[in-house]
Amino acid sequence: MTLLDLTPRAATGDRLTGPPVAIIGAGPIGLAAAANLVERGIDFIVLEAGDSVGASVRMWGHTRLFSPWRHLVDPVSRRMLEATGWQSPDPDRAPSGAELVEHYLEPLSRLDAIASRIRTGIEVIGVARRGMDRTRTRARAETPFILRTRTGDVVGEVAARAVIDASGTYRTPNSLSSDGLGLLGFDDIADAVAPALPDVLGAERARFAGRRTTVVGAGHSAANTLLALADLSAAEPGTEVTWLIRNRHAARVTSSADDDLADRAALGRRVDRAIADGRIRVVDGFEIIRARREQDRVELLGLRRGEVATHSTDVVVNATGFRPDLSILREIRLDLDDVVEAPRRLAPLIDPNVHSCGTVAPHGFRELMHPENGFFVVGMKSYGRAPTFLLATGYEQVRSVTSWLAGDLAAASSVELVLPATGVCSTGDRTGCCS
Numbered sequence: 001m002t003l004l005d006l007t008p009r010a011a012t013g014d015r016l017t018g019p020p021v022a023i024i025g026a027g028p029i030g031l032a033a034a035a036n037l038v039e040r041g042i043d044f045i046v047l048e049a050g051d052s053v054g055a056s057v058r059m060w061g062h063t064r065l066f067s068p069w070r071h072l073v074d075p076v077s078r079r080m081l082e083a084t085g086w087q088s089p090d091p092d093r094a095p096s097g098a099e100l101v102e103h104y105l106e107p108l109s110r111l112d113a114i115a116s117r118i119r120t121g122i123e124v125i126g127v128a129r130r131g132m133d134r135t136r137t138r139a140r141a142e143t144p145f146i147l148r149t150r151t152g153d154v155v156g157e158v159a160a161r162a163v164i165d166a167s168g169t170y171r172t173p174n175s176l177s178s179d180g181l182g183l184l185g186f187d188d189i190a191d192a193v194a195p196a197l198p199d200v201l202g203a204e205r206a207r208f209a210g211r212r213t214t215v216v217g218a219g220h221s222a223a224n225t226l227l228a229l230a231d232l233s234a235a236e237p238g239t240e241v242t243w244l245i246r247n248r249h250a251a252r253v254t255s256s257a258d259d260d261l262a263d264r265a266a267l268g269r270r271v272d273r274a275i276a277d278g279r280i281r282v283v284d285g286f287e288i289i290r291a292r293r294e295q296d297r298v299e300l301l302g303l304r305r306g307e308v309a310t311h312s313t314d315v316v317v318n319a320t321g322f323r324p325d326l327s328i329l330r331e332i333r334l335d336l337d338d339v340v341e342a343p344r345r346l347a348p349l350i351d352p353n354v355h356s357c358g359t360v361a362p363h364g365f366r367e368l369m370h371p372e373n374g375f376f377v378v379g380m381k382s383y384g385r386a387p388t389f390l391l392a393t394g395y396e397q398v399r400s401v402t403s404w405l406a407g408d409l410a411a412a413s414s415v416e417l418v419l420p421a422t423g424v425c426s427t428g429d430r431t432g433c434c435s
């Protein structure tokens, strides 16, 4: 195992005069990191690829979260917002993604101390130490970071003393192919493939009404889309819904009786009911290998229970989950788990082969550290390919990381996390994550 350097070393200058801490992404976790840095008096800059804060959440804005408001607001951000007269929405109600942006992320981003530090429309396309590729070791920890950025056609660079990568995973979905490589034949069917969480009952209704849709994937995003399609099928004759999964059954969604997040448990029960009513047809044990176009139909070809199989449909929704974009971090020394692509110390706590629920031991800067002193991946991206990230976990991550950046090792080390029980255990092993 690599020995980590636990001492924060300012790359250059003091906390206000040197280069700022760079935060990649203005989602809920990037903005919470910003609020924590304001409280710590450390200068920072937030680089956001989208045109506005919460750009990824806006993409699924029509979808209701399963957590109620009381689990969705970062404690430091809440304090700063309340000081300006902001009132929290009903703590027991779960908002939609759009409401999360409107009632929380936007007001937070408008606070003077944060607004002046956010740059939207700037995509980070690479991170390195200034003048050093990943092989150069001498004086590495004291050398500032450089973030290569793109704004339209213009490429630029931003210097930083430390980097907090909170860029999420929403922009990099998994492949439909069961081997994880790009799906063979994808280009032929690309126009018939929708990304996860399409607005089936709203803006994209015409795409699905009166047609056969196949939702691929076994998680909550798949469940949300299946239920919307089942509702559509009641109103629009000819609408057919198929749920195609690789496993024999989708325990993560359907056996959720122990889930403290009531809305999420209800989601599973509603899917069960729609299957029992015949509104959703299930094709399980299907491993997709390639796709092809047959006139105006899409054919997914693969193996089902060891036999060659074909599935015919009009539209495919890719709800197979997301993976972290590690390409921008090629020049950064990372210590990632081989399976989960999460930091090696965090991975055993969230590996979906062992844990299928969102309950996780409290963790902070130690679990999130990489051999690159001053570089952290936080939020959804810190979970790599594990699908169980919850915002409350990310808020505690950034509290610990920013305390460490401020040199407050005591606060950074004292991590506490109270999460709702999310006993949605597909392994059946209730002694690990769900006990």
Ligand SMILES: Cc1cc2nc3c(=O)[nH]c(=O)nc-3n(C[C@H](O)[C@H](O)[C@H](O)COP(=O)(O)OP(=O)(O)OC[C@H]3O[C@@H](n4cnc5c(N)ncnc54)[C@H](O)[C@@H]3O)c2cc1C
Residues within 6 Å of the ligand: 024, 025, 026, 027, 028, 029, 030, 047, 048, 049, 050, 053, 054, 055, 056, 057, 060, 063, 064, 065, 066, 067, 071, 122, 123, 124, 125, 166, 167, 168, 169, 170, 171, 197, 221, 328, 378, 379, 380, 381, 389, 390, 391, 392, 394
């Ligand atoms: C449908 C759905 C429902 C969910 N419901 C819940 C729930 O109920 N409770 C809960 O706790 N969690 C929930 N989650 C999980 C998780 O909390 C959210 O995905 C949350 O948005 C993650 O926050 P984040 O800040 O880590 O990432 P994101 O919200 O994805 O934000 C990342 C930001 O980084 C930007 N970005 C990406 N790449 C770059 C780049 N290269 N350069 C610059 N900017 C970049 C993006 O534009 C985006 O604004 C849900 C997720 C989904 C998809």
